[in-house]
Amino acid sequence: MLNVLVLGILNGSIYALVGSGLSLTYGRQNVIDVANPAFVVVGAYLVLFLSEKFGLDPYLVTPLALAALFVMGAVVQMLLINPLLSRPDFEMHVQSALVLFGLAMFIQVCLVLTFSADFRGIHTSYTDAVVRIAGLRLPLVKLISTGLAFVTLLSLYAFLTRTFIGKAILATYANRETAQLLAINVKRIDVITYGLGTAIAGIAGLVIALTFSFSPASVLPWTVIGFAVAVIGGKGSVLGTFIAGLTVGIVEAGVSVTISANWTYLAVYSLLLLVFVVRPSGLLGERL
């Protein structure tokens, strides 16, 4: 029982990390960001590539990867999303989803062409290290990942609530026109938000590279988990995302231990549908 709970929390915090980037970028301005999970996988490959190229520890090359991803995100916002902003709402849903779906497809093919379609993973000297706590054997990398997820989400929360740019992001999120009246440059905030979401996807990529194996085809499963977490948590809410990530992790671990691993996805999907029916705006999102 304790085992299941701990496993759920370890995986769940990683899911929360995957969902938090998405929670920032999706739903804002009617943009349905199906490309963010693709950047998670890009992050994983970037860390792999950089650490192999410089022969450095994956954690040390991560800042470089994050900077690269931030720039990529900013470019995507400027080139692909900005031209859509003047269109009516219902068209924005469809068209942003299509454009970003095209982008995700493009990214996936680029990854296949540069890194092949094989499953990869990062193997370091400490990959197999195990920590014993209270009779449980916990893999060291997962513990570090969980810590990293906590730190990232906490700093994201602090950034959004304590800094000017963070508050501007939340204000733009809540009401674009009003934010504009308050002399916030919403176009610049858009670019920063998308870059930030992409950079967080990069941290998630690092964590995934170290704890799971990944391939270009991993984009789809991570999209599902990312959206599950972001929607259950409520868009734009860091705390909600965190709770949702843990819930998904624990439900997944519980189902795979008690019933069968085949049914874990079904459990997660049903949980998500339940949230849709009971509270469409997510646990801590704004009411629609």
Added chain:
Amino acid sequence: MQAQHLSWGGLAVFMAIVAACALLPFTPLPDFYIQQAFRILFFAGLAQSWNILGGYTGYLSLGHSSFVGIGGYTIGCLFFAFHWSPFLTFPLAGVSAAMLALIIGLICFRIRGSYFLIATMLVLFIMQTLANNLPSVTNGADGIDLPLFTSNFTLEGRIWFYIGLALVVLTTLVAFFIERSRLGLNLMAIREDEDVARTMGVKVVHCKAIAFVVSAALAGLLGAAYTYRAHVIEPSTAFSVEMSAAPIMMAILGGSRNWIGPLIGAVIYDVVSNILLLTVGNEASDMLFAVFLICVVLLLPDGIIGIVNRFRTKNVLPEPPSGVTPPIRSDSALHPV
């Protein structure tokens, strides 16, 4: 609506094209093209059926292939369990898809916009998981093989060509009459602004449910035909994201505001993707296709029909003088120009 002044004439042109196509098997055209044409016809029908909800109502369903899959699985499972001929169980595919749509509708019509999109995508994954995990009904991941009904491939190709053609005519007629009916106007009102539509007395849930069920039933029939044509059904291809995404792209490419767009879009989409696949190979064609998709959405928001309409209206309306704000686009869609 722009469609109105070309509706009956357009339908006559469409019927003439269909009649011309029906003669194709009797021309010296190689059999290969007749066999391949089924794919285009299938996707034209699928894009048309998706558009009834997605285009007219503005509810973007990413789960359209759940209906294709359930249609296919209806005939597949009945054959697997009772050895009933897929030809006889064919109508049941539409019924089961319509029932699934009713159930999904009960859950999903409470939610709007991006949430609807994600919810329908979830339904797709749930269906796939169920098909994988209920081997007693669906034979699990191995899938179900369906019998050949003739070993004469030329004849088979022709039979499927006509079935495909019939399905395209069926879906197009349904879309055409919905578009011209009161229901169609209600749906378009919901697309433009659901709250206003409700205030004006449109029974929004009722209308959305009808559109969804009709759209799903047509997709179910198409799915049954597609499955029997392929002679095999298995979870990963029956409930695939690609199959869901394709009709959306086709409808957007052609123009999703009337029944002509999805047909044009499907033909162009299928021809372009096949040419790319044959000339530059798998990966490169996927990449070019992604770029193509992004460009179409960014540069042609109203699809190919949009360009045509722009030329048609250019002769009627003078360009607004410089310095005058041009009318908002959603406005021009509401009023006939």
